[in-house]
Amino acid sequence: MALSRRSFLVAAAAGAALSACARPTAPPAPRQPAAGLAEAIARTEAARPHTGRTVTAHLRAGSSDLDLGGPVVRSLAYDGRVAGPVVRGNVGDELAVTVTNGLDHPTSVHWHGIALRNDMDGAAPATPEIAPGADFTYRFTSPVPGTYWAHPHAGLDTDYGLYLPVIVDDPAEPGDYDAEWIVVLDDWTAGVGPDPHQILDGLRSRRMSMHGMGGAASPLLGGDGGDVSYPYYLVNGRIPSAATAFTARAGQRMRIRFINAAADTAFRVALAGHPMTVTHTDGYPVEPVDVDAVLLGMGERYDVLVTAADGVFPLVAVAEGKNGAGRALLRTGVGSDPGPDFRPAELAGRVATAAALSAAAPVRLAPAPPDAQLQAVLSGGMMGYDWRINGRPFTDAVPLTVAESQRAVLHFVNRSMMWHPMHLHGHTFEVLRSDGAPGPRKDTVIVAPMKSVAVAFDADNPGVWMLHCHNGYHMDAGMMTTLEYV
Ligand SMILES: [Cu+2]
CATH class of the missing domain: 2.60.40.420 (Cupredoxins -  blue copper proteins)
Structure with a gap:
């Protein structure tokens, strides 16, 4: 570790009063949901493809002895396995995933990359966290096939081993592989x-x-x-x-x-x-x-x-x-x-x-002038470990806002000396390449130190969505805000 043994012991003593894993960043005070949001979520869900098939799965988040191939460690995992069981279904299937919280603190499961209904995103405040000992069933449909994954959206729990692959298949496009x-x-x-x-x-x-x-x-x-x-x-x-x-x-x-x-x-x-x-x-x-x-x-x-x-x-x-x-x-x-x-x-x-x-032609965004320009200035450093978006920590964040149906351009402006993998929930933006060529569709994009990256997306999934750095430490230190529909 980049930490001397002595200072690690000091740190460990200072941290001894903390519970093993629970200390999520305090969320901002809950705001009233926008009028009509529940209806907008239901309307958007009705427009997603639906096969009529339901795929059920059960996950238990808990503490387990994990064999890493020699070292056996006591940590957190889904069903006692790293990297968890695979959750898998087809486009348009209802995924009904019941999660039992066997942890000693609240948890959630965020379905990273899936443009799902906002109230099943697994990130508070859109979805309530699951209390210790309680169950919650996430029910949602993925409109797009692909490689996704899932993890808690609370504190640093992902870094303890709580993650799993989520694969959405397209039966109409089986792929050229054996x-x-x-x-x-x-x-x-x-x-x-x-x-x-x-x-x-x-x-x-x-x-x-x-x-x-x-x-x-x-x-x-x-x-x-x-x-x-x-x-x-x-x-x-x-x-x-x-x-x-x-x-x-x-x-x-x-x-x-x-x-x-x-x-x-x-x-x-x-x-x-x-x-x-x-x-x-x-x-x-x-x-x-x-x-x-x-x-x-x-x-x-x-x-x-x-x-x-x-x-x-x-x-x-x-x-x-x-x-x-x-x-x-x-x-x-x-x-x-x-x-x-x-x-x-x-x-x-x-x-x-x-x-x-470059995005494949069928998934490129249709050309359209932007209706909304958004900016996320990324700042902070190792001195105070004060990672911020637009100068504010998550506890004091001012949401970015869009109206439904707008084409938005979001400018990530990195004013720090560290790179940040920036992730937007509920949407897959198109990276606007500096050479003008069509960029890839992404939900997580690397923004290099002191560089800017612009992305475009259609505001077609109403809700309250997290926008954050996917460095777990930066996120927990405050590098998160929300994108909200008004
Ligand atoms: Cu970061």
Whole structure:
């Protein structure tokens, strides 16, 4: 850790009075919902596709002993598994997911990336949190197929292990592949280093140095990789020396769905010996691009196609700008594992980033002049750990507002020396590329230090939606606001 043992012990003592995991950021005082919001949500839901089929699932959020492939840690997970069970259905299916809160504090499940009905978004105040011991059934329909994920929208719980993949299939578009590999990336400290709340306390009180992470600045991210160096980087819940193996046959076309569930780590991912074709990001198709590696900020997803070669191939997810990596293996034949320190040459090759992608033609936004211009100025730094949007912490946030049916352009202006993966709930915006080419549809976009990114979206999903940095520590320190329909 970037924290001396002595200062960690100080931090741990200071944090001892805290409960293990519960200390969510206080939400702003509840406002009266806009008049007619319930009707608008119901009307919008009626316009989504509906198959008439209901897919039920049950998740239990609780404390479990988790085997990371050697270290066994007591932490939080859904159904005692990292990365959780997969929730999966078709476009238009009703997903009815009952969540039992086995934690000692309120929780929620946010369906990251899905343009669902606002009252099922799993983020307060749109959806009430689930009290300890209580159940809640999320009932919603995804209008768009794709790779999504789910996690609590309360405090730092995601960083303790509460996350799972959510896959929405389109039966009319089965895809040109024979095998599917879901790859969930994470940075891990709970049970093996200071726990996430101790880290946040250290960051806030400057007991944790921003230097000494052992990593180099990342040109891809425009500076420091993150605020925290983690003991482990996990792929599908396993440490590098105990990597999971995915078995396929040589010659098969494989779809790999990458999900970055980390709190403070971007990953550069490559599969040794395999160029990759990027087909989707954040659920939406892009014009296919051939690359050697993919960069994912926290909350982002990328889908790629590869043709499996014959042998044993490490998939390596390097913690960008930090020391360390997570890994898994693709096994299609006879071969040996080169071991945890092996780094595929592809990591230094062509890297897919959102700035070089274009949405596939069918999912581009129709050309339209903007009706609303919104701005989110990102500020803060390591000195006070005072991450802000438009100069304000979430507890004092002034909502951004749109009217239904408007075309909005949202300008992210980063006035900090750190990059931020900015995530908007309930919408998938189109990144407005600086070269004028159509950008990808995304719900989470990397904004580099001292740079700006503009995105456009249609205000077609009424509600109260969170807009925040997907760095768990930045978010908990205040880098969140809301987008509200008026
Ligand atoms: Cu941030």
